Amino acid sequence: MKFSQLLLAAALVATTAFSAQAQHSHKPGKAAHGHKAAGETHAHQSPHGGVVRTAGAYHIELVQQAGEVHVYxxxxxxATMATAGTTGSVMLLTTTGKTSTAALTPTGDHLVAQVPAGTTVRTAIVSLKARGKSLSARFEKLDAGAKTSKAAAAYTCPMNCEGSASDKPGRCPKCGMALVKKS
Structure with missing residues (x-):
C-alpha cells in the first residue's frame, strides 16, 4: 500500500472509533442517538427546560432566566448532579458583539451567573471543573428564542381570553372567536 492510502485508512479507523464511542443510549431499551462531537444539541427534552450539550461523559444544560444564566x-x-466542589465560568457574547465573562456560583443543585441588565446573549461558552475533570460546552443561537417569542404572540382573542395568544390565525380555545392580528 502507498503511504497516502495507509494514512487515509488510519484516519477512517480513528473516525469510526470516535463516532461509535460518542453514541450512547439515554434510556434502557431506547434507540441510541448519536453525538458526533462534544457540545452537540440533544433532540429530546432537557430536564430544566434549557439547552443540553455533551461534555465528555457528562452533559451541561444552560437555562436563561431574567438577568441570569443557570447551568446544570x-x-x-x-440526571442532575450535585455541584459541591464544582467551579466554573461562562463567557457571554451578546447580540451587540460585546464579550464578557462571569463566574458561576453554586446555588442548590446548579450554578448561576449574572448577565448584565439589558443584555441579550447570543452565545455562551461554559467552562467547568467538576470531579477532577475540565468540561466545556458552547451554546449558540440563544437569541433565536427571543425573536421567536415576539412573533409567537402575533394573534390573540378579541375578548383577551387567557391562553389565546398564537403565532398563526385560528380560533380562541376558550370562547371560539376568530383570533385577530395584533397591531
Missing amino acids: LLDGKE
Whole structure:
C-alpha cells in the first residue's frame, strides 16, 4: 500500500472509533442517538427546560432566566448532579458583539451567573471543573428564542381570553372567536 492510502485508512479507523464511542443510549431499551462531537444539541427534552450539550461523559444544560444564566451538570442519563466542589465560568457574547465573562456560583443543585441588565446573549461558552475533570460546552443561537417569542404572540382573542395568544390565525380555545392580528 502507498503511504497516502495507509494514512487515509488510519484516519477512517480513528473516525469510526470516535463516532461509535460518542453514541450512547439515554434510556434502557431506547434507540441510541448519536453525538458526533462534544457540545452537540440533544433532540429530546432537557430536564430544566434549557439547552443540553455533551461534555465528555457528562452533559451541561444552560437555562436563561431574567438577568441570569443557570447551568446544570448532568450525568450520562441526564440526571442532575450535585455541584459541591464544582467551579466554573461562562463567557457571554451578546447580540451587540460585546464579550464578557462571569463566574458561576453554586446555588442548590446548579450554578448561576449574572448577565448584565439589558443584555441579550447570543452565545455562551461554559467552562467547568467538576470531579477532577475540565468540561466545556458552547451554546449558540440563544437569541433565536427571543425573536421567536415576539412573533409567537402575533394573534390573540378579541375578548383577551387567557391562553389565546398564537403565532398563526385560528380560533380562541376558550370562547371560539376568530383570533385577530395584533397591531
